Amino acid sequence: MTTRNATRGPLLAIGAACLLAGVGGAQAQQTTLTIGTVNNQDMIRMQRLTPEFEKANPDIKVTWVTLEENILRQRITTDIATKGGQFDIMTIGNYEVPIWSQKEWLAPLENLGADYDVDDLLPPIRNALSTDGKLYAAPFYGESVFTIYRKDLMEKAGLTMPEQPTFDFLMEAAAKLNDPSTGVYGICLRGKPGWGENMAFIGDLARSYGGNYFDANWKPQFDSDAWKTAVGNYVKVMQAYGPPGAAGNGFTENLALFAQGKCGLWVDATANGSFVANPKESTVADKVGFTQAPCGIENCPNGGANWLWSWSLAIPASSQKKDAAEKFIAWATDKKYQELVASRDGWSNVPPGSRTSLYQNEKYMSTTPFAAETLRAINAADPSKGPDKPYVGLQFAAIPEFAGIGTAVGQLIASALAGTTSVDQALSAAQAQATRDMTRAGYIK
The missing domain is CATH 3.40.190.10 (Periplasmic binding protein-like II)
Incomplete structure (x- = not known):
């Protein structure tokens, strides 16, 4: 009896030690x-x-x-x-x-x-x-999208920003705000190619002129009048009043430019607000105003100039x-x-x-x-399908093929912005490329 108890004591002690080590090992695992x-x-x-x-x-x-x-x-x-x-x-x-x-x-x-x-x-x-x-x-x-602007420069130029500006108004304002001699450019917009970079802005702008990526039968719309007008005005204003090298500027680069006081106007994501209005991040934090994204034509067709x-x-x-x-x-x-x-x-x-x-x-x-403007823009964004719009999405089309098409078209438009091709040539090539891709994928019979 004494022998059994004596043996059992050390065994229990060893078992307990092993159990504790196991628990400790489990706790140490990450x-x-x-x-x-x-x-x-x-x-x-x-x-x-x-x-x-x-x-x-x-x-x-x-x-x-x-x-x-x-x-x-x-x-x-x-x-x-x-x-x-x-x-x-x-x-x-x-x-x-x-x-x-x-x-x-x-x-x-x-x-x-x-x-x-x-x-x-x-x-x-x-x-x-x-x-x-x-x-x-x-x-x-x-996020959605809105217009960010320098209130001080607008006032100096004798301009009042409308609650719902048109793109024509922004083009006129960019001309008056542009002052490269002081390092201020009239307008900063996305130029870096990518389906989520320049195409987010350009696709949204084209929609505000009455265009979509595809019609009801999935035919690409890059050669439509709406796209030609939207891209033509975008290239025109950016070449005249945008910063040098704009075809390489995306969201991040434009945020830095605006925060450094180098942009009079910027149309981009509502998520930018917390940075351009933050004195720790922006040299112009106390001079920034916010209003709706621009419409290409009156009454903003296709649900307005919002993205989601x-x-x-x-x-x-x-x-x-x-x-x-x-x-x-x-x-x-x-x-x-x-x-x-x-x-x-x-x-x-x-x-x-x-x-x-x-x-x-x-x-x-x-x-x-x-x-308030952020909430308004998000609540106004309706990405659902419609009679003339067979896809979900605003600044993009939620189909697998869009990433490739959007990036390829974005590269062509960036070339037009850089001046290596014309807008008509870029959009003609975009139409041909997108039509081939949509036919190959079976959307177009």
Whole structure:
């Protein structure tokens, strides 16, 4: 009896030690999440705040791959299509979600937590990121488009910005604001080729002149009068009053130019507001005004000059780290994250355009000069199909072929902007290219 007890004691001690070591080993193990993201200011801020997430979730380590917009799209598209597994979380938009979810490339977000409040997401953004009622990406921020302008330069030129400007008015204003001798250019618009770069603006502008990407029978419309007028005016005003090298300037480059006081006018994403109006980011923060995006012709056909976009976080369906990935996505897109940003950088720097509650917050609305215009533009954006528009989307067409077509057409228009070809030649080539691609894909019989 004594012998059995004596033997059992050391065995229990050894077993307990092994159990404790096992528990300690489990605690020491970390799940590493690799996130592919775009190099804009909101996402850079999120990276800066990520240690707060890691502190609350010591079993999860986050690493970032930050890329220029066009390169990001190429990398994540290749990775998810080939199930490469390079990324555990991808930064994508409402172009990819309906296409990739139907291909079953994305995991639905079903465990974001009881207090996440999916119903608080702005309806246009939530709908754009859902398929059959399931959310496949959570919006980090949402955006439409508006006109940003220098109030001081407009006043000096004797101009008053209309609530709903026309593109003709912006062209006239650009001529009066242009003063290269002082480093100020009349207007800055996207010129860098890409379906989500220059084509986001140009496609939206063409729509405000009455054009779409395709007609009801999927025939491309790049040789239509609406496209010829829109692209002709865009090239004309940018060559005369835009900054040098405009064909290489995208969202990021124009943001830097405007923040440095080098642009009189800029038409671009509503998400820019928190940067151009922030004295820490912009040298002209106290001189900035915001109004609606320009219409090409009176009454703004095709639903107005709005676009709809959301940089959002999604999980590849092949991911083996879905639980950890959903934890991070919930943290980064929740109301509490907005409060964290506000506590560090002020309410006007909170990522905009994703949650209804933000626009019911007096602190945000009273300190954010672009908030009301952002909400108006997002709520006015209707990307649904129509009798003469067989696709979902405003500044893009939500079909797999559009990425290739949009990028190819964007390169042709960038060549016209750079002066190496004419607008008519560029659009004729665009029409031929798009027609071949749509015929090959079976849209045109």
